[in-house]
Amino acid sequence: MKNFYMQLALNEAWKYQFLTYPNPAVGCVILDKNEKILSIKAHEKAGCNHAELNAISEAFKKLKPEISLPKEANALHEFICKNHQGIFKDSIAFVTLEPCSHQGKTPPCAKLFSELKFKKVFISVKDENKIASNGALYLKKQGIEVEFGILEEEGKKLLKPFLKWQKEQFKLFKLALSMNGSPYGKIVSNELSRTYAHQIRSAIDLLVIGGETIRADRPILDARLCKGKAPNICIKTHKNLEEFDKNIPLFKVPNRKIYTHIPEEAKFIMYEGGENFLKNFKDEIDMFLIFQSSNLNNKENIKIPLNLTPLFKANLGEDSYGIYEF
Amino acid sequence: MKNFYMQLALNEAWKYQFLTYPNPAVGCVILDKNEKILSIKAHEKAGCNHAELNAISEAFKKLKPEISLPKEANALHEFICKNHQGIFKDSIAFVTLEPCSHQGKTPPCAKLFSELKFKKVFISVKDENKIASNGALYLKKQGIEVEFGILEEEGKKLLKPFLKWQKEQFKLFKLALSMNGSPYGKIVSNELSRTYAHQIRSAIDLLVIGGETIRADRPILDARLCKGKAPNICIKTHKNLEEFDKNIPLFKVPNRKIYTHIPEEAKFIMYEGGENFLKNFKDEIDMFLIFQSSNLNNKENIKIPLNLTPLFKANLGEDSYGIYEF
Structure with a gap:
């Protein structure tokens, strides 16, 4: 025993x-x-x-x-x-x-x-x-x-x-998929999954996000579901920060630092994004946190060859999630 | 406690x-x-x-x-x-x-x-x-x-x-997907998952399969991974049984009955198939058994709107599986 x-x-x-x-x-x-x-x-x-x-x-x-x-x-x-x-x-x-x-x-x-x-x-x-x-x-x-x-x-x-x-930077990629592998749709994972993701957001040093996602989704990227601290942001973009619409909610969060590069002092960094972001950055990622719902839909899936090794899997309500290494 | x-x-x-x-x-x-x-x-x-x-x-x-x-x-x-x-x-x-x-x-x-x-x-x-x-x-x-x-x-x-x-027919649909929702590729789920599926095959009264799958995959549809009894088969087809190539291994299993309809006395029936088979028969299914690997690939996913309610989820090695109701 x-x-x-x-x-x-x-x-x-x-x-x-x-x-x-x-x-x-x-x-x-x-x-x-x-x-x-x-x-x-x-x-x-x-x-x-x-x-x-x-x-x-x-x-x-x-x-x-x-x-x-x-x-x-x-x-x-x-x-x-x-x-x-x-x-x-x-x-x-x-x-x-x-x-x-x-x-x-x-x-x-x-x-x-x-x-x-x-x-x-x-x-x-x-x-x-x-x-x-x-x-x-x-x-x-x-x-x-x-x-x-x-x-x-x-x-x-x-x-x-x-x-x-403890010794260098730890990079986690967060992804949410339907059971048939689609990341598309406004809300893919359930509230328990999103709350866990918000708890992680309030613990990390930096959230990395793509300029494309910001323009398309106009997110706030805070930790409201756990009433936590909104993370500092790094925007991966070829544009200048000045070119973004400053009415996008993430720019209005008080005391938030916004970078276009990853500062060296950030030790725990979470990437959030979809297929393109994953393709671009997968090789620098240490672990993947993948939420998966119990629903299938008629949307396209993510297509990227990636053999992952699960470290842990569990359920959050009707969603599953796994923490994986390459 | x-x-x-x-x-x-x-x-x-x-x-x-x-x-x-x-x-x-x-x-x-x-x-x-x-x-x-x-x-x-x-x-x-x-x-x-x-x-x-x-x-x-x-x-x-x-x-x-x-x-x-x-x-x-x-x-x-x-x-x-x-x-x-x-x-x-x-x-x-x-x-x-x-x-x-x-x-x-x-x-x-x-x-x-x-x-x-x-x-x-x-x-x-x-x-x-x-x-x-x-x-x-x-x-x-x-x-x-x-x-x-x-x-x-x-x-x-x-x-x-x-x-x-106990009182009528119970119909289970078995499906195996990659993490990005693709059922394609010769072997999707791992040996533990396939062994569980073979154990089920050796317990059921009837395995229902599409004529299309039989012609494409030429399967044997036995329970070799658990050394169990090969199930009787029902082939869903618009053709006559005589038109199938009798060298396809499933036809060579001794003492196997092959039907083109579901006999009334079969109480526990498993359907195995992919996207089309699921689309055609989902409305008559009681439960879904879905295996999902920890791998993503660049293949197409299954596209079908289906909101499932999990009854149980667990892991078999690096695969996950869930038992779901509509």
Whole structure:
């Protein structure tokens, strides 16, 4: 069952893939000493709780529903350490990435497992980050069993975007298709899919878009579906920016920077477009996020030979989506 | 967590959807008295163990790995009842369909839960079948708690093919597409997808195919990938059967019946074809099974307006597939 529980942690983490930028996506499952599942949680957003703290506080709420927990990570960590009354003794954790051992914006997760007297921590992938790593060593020193390498290949897939944006630029191409492969029509994907795309827009450094799309669709390119921050834009165009109609809504978003090149400091970049944009830029893309509806229509499909390798696939309502590499 | 465990049972059952014909697809999850997951199993094929017996024998193997179990359902049922030594006392079961209370090819599952002193059985959907039903009533009389209606809507979706083929004809259309919606090319879906399709071929009463496809592809239309029984065929054609080249492999399959109409006694019928076949027959189809690869190509797509409602979606290796209603 080790793989089963780790897969639950991985799936939960994938739900927040890209949204944790610049942090890695991480998932955590907690079992009690009898191996009953207590919680399945993930790191959801940079600056928010790590997956481990989220999972432990969720489990705490289940075991002690009468106690209300503080919200802020440091206070939450401290509160749980003081008030756990031994309820996590001999518990078991599955974490997709080695727990951190350093005090960052949030306290070290390895310390939390040890304070709560966990029996064993299963880890998919070792953390190679010099500052945060050595959580496993800390755990072992505290007498907690550690087992590495559970679904390690899967764990490494989950980390791929993080490993890329950490050292250079990570480029994601977003595409929405009907089931018969057509990107045409005003709205192709459903609201859940578009909300996820807007959440990504509010996490990225830069949205890259074609001049053609801007003139045809006159978009706003914000993150309204998740009430998030509208991204800065790079317009790929042969024209001068001055030639665009400044009444197109995207130009009216306050505090938005608009580029015609990709600034070096942008580390997480999303491309949005259709067939031509994909043809022009596919070779510089790291990953593809493809939403696909459950509808067929009588429109033309995208025609481009592209053998993709799925890293993860899931459903958002009646839509499917996949995250793919070349 | 009730919904979580029932979803596991449902997902497991869906893996064998269509393959259990003429029986319903059913899944079962067993938890021990401390709510640790012991097993997740399904009914896999008519004449084989019910989901409940499969799940209980899987759990038995986990708890008593030193004891080897008999294979045949009646012997297995009897052996477990005699040798359980109380290991299932206060266990919990999640079953997608009310356990049967009658002796069919296999012994009544309700009796098994009661002999093993289960504490509680969660059920998604009540069994309306007059012969097999009343399992819940039996369980309650034996002092076992029963709770109905867990993910009932999902449970009803799982039963839809069964409810249709039980009283009239159930027609499934199988389609394989590239990610950009093209059905063209010799092999579109991967071996796992094609094996599932062959398993269905070996379960159905009749495979319906177009005369055009037969002349163009010269197929054999057997179930070689699962070493299963080649289905009987109905050829939809305006020509006489005599006009086909009898060297086309499908005509050489021994003991195969070939029709040009659908015989009334065929209850589970699969249509296989492309765009024209889909256009001609979509209105008489109950469900669509659509495989989709992770590859895009430069071929034409299928063009037909069709808003489908997914009942279930999953992956087979790098392919996705969905089971849809109109």
